[in-house]
Amino acid sequence: MGWFDRLQTFMTHGLYQLWRPEPVFLHVASDGLIAAAYFVIPFGILSFVRRRDGLEPGQRSAAISFAAFIVLCGFTHVVSILTVWYPFYVVEGWLKAATAAFAVMTAFRVLMVVPQLVVLPSPKKLQEEIDQHRVTLAELSAARAELALRVRATEDELYEAEQNFAQTDSLLEAVINSIPGLIYAKDLSGRVTMANQTTLEVIGKPWAAVQGRTDLEFLDDKQQAAIVMENDRRVLETDRVQEAEELVDHPTTGTRIFLSTKRPLRDTSGVVRGVVGMSLDITDRKRAEAQINQTSRVSAMGDMASALAHELNQPLGAISMYLEGVKIALQRDTPVHPALKPVELAREQSLRAGDIIRRLRAFVSGGDRIRQSESVAAVVDDACRLALLGSDDANIQTVIEHESRDIFAGMDKIEIQQVVVNLVRNAIESTSAQGRNTITIRTGRDAQSRACVSVEDAGSGFTDATRAILFEPFKSTKGTKGMGVGLSLSRTIVESHGGTIRGDTNPHIGSTFSFSLPLAPQEAAV
Structure with a gap:
């Protein structure tokens, strides 16, 4: 007997229902509608799974299993309709067994995803959260707008502060530089x-x-x-x-x-x-202080020099007259007497000493200003002669170079002589100490067209003490060697008439002292 023949041994559901149309139609219609619904629902589930983003793998597999389970349920209802006319109970049993297996698996998977589904918010909750997010977003937008306004205001303040700082810096820089x-x-x-x-x-x-x-x-x-x-x-x-x-x-x-x-x-x-x-x-202040101090010293020295000149003038005159008498007596006895030359030299020195004393008294009294007819060159020649009279080194040679003999300075003749004598005597001492014998004196005009006198020696260069006298006149010259008071006094004399005195030195070669003076009024006008 075949499989289909064995099916004929079962009774159909129609027989159970005595083929009455009402129950048959009721069961067939109900199972048909249920099957149709079961066949449609999986499409919705699959469409949801395909379109829904963010599903977990477990949630996706549970939905697919549930869709398969519903499809199998739909087939069981189709088989139930067929069993009304055909006794497919074995097929129906196996189909229900498969449906049961899918049901168990689906139930297991559903139970696994239920905790995840439970925490999912409801539509109402989602709507509330959406509304809350909208409110938060609106507040955030308002806060951003307010923050933007504050940022703009802060930027404006910073810009204004930078401008103020820039103006302050510029003002401070201008003040400091001024x-x-x-x-x-x-x-x-x-x-x-x-x-x-x-x-x-x-x-x-x-x-x-x-x-x-x-x-x-x-x-x-x-x-x-x-x-x-x-x-x-x-x-x-x-x-x-x-x-x-x-x-x-x-x-x-x-x-x-x-x-x-x-x-x-x-x-x-x-x-x-x-x-x-x-x-x-404070250079000018120091010079003014030095001039005041030197003026006081010069005044005291002038008083003393005036008194000494008065006391020395008579003895020197007497000595000169005595030497003149001795000279006449020697010439009367012997025209060429051996002592005649020393006596003549002594008389000449006494006359020159008297001349120096007269010049000193003229300097103290403020008279004997340089005359237009007597140029700086002539005064320098006379001063060099006076300086050499006091030298012990007869080998000293002087080279005097005049740019012009038509240069006249606006300063007393005696003062120019005093400055030149001091510089020349200092050059003699420095030059002879080095075993050299040449001193160069030059007169002319400097770059500012002022009368200029320079004295160049061949010594070893001036010392720090001399540098201090030149550049720091307010320092005491006590205990210094070389020019000492002479250089300090010379600087005071020159600067008191608007001139300048300076010194350049080169070790082991020599030094050059020079001073410049304004021209005499009539000379400056020319």
């Missing part, structure tokens, strides 16, 4: 970090040549630079304000004297970062 004193700052290594315009003008170099460099690197006089850096180092070591007088060579006006006040430079935390200082040019 101050006549030197203002500067240096780091711990002595490198310049700030300098005003006055400082750069005194140094004679641009900011690019000074920035980040030490005094030894940009100052030409290394001795001056070393002294300045030593004063800076003392400020850092003592951590206190220090004052010192410092020398700096000006490119046009020569060596200047500065009163420097320096103090430690600290940052906002109080740590010392360098030195800040201010220096004031």
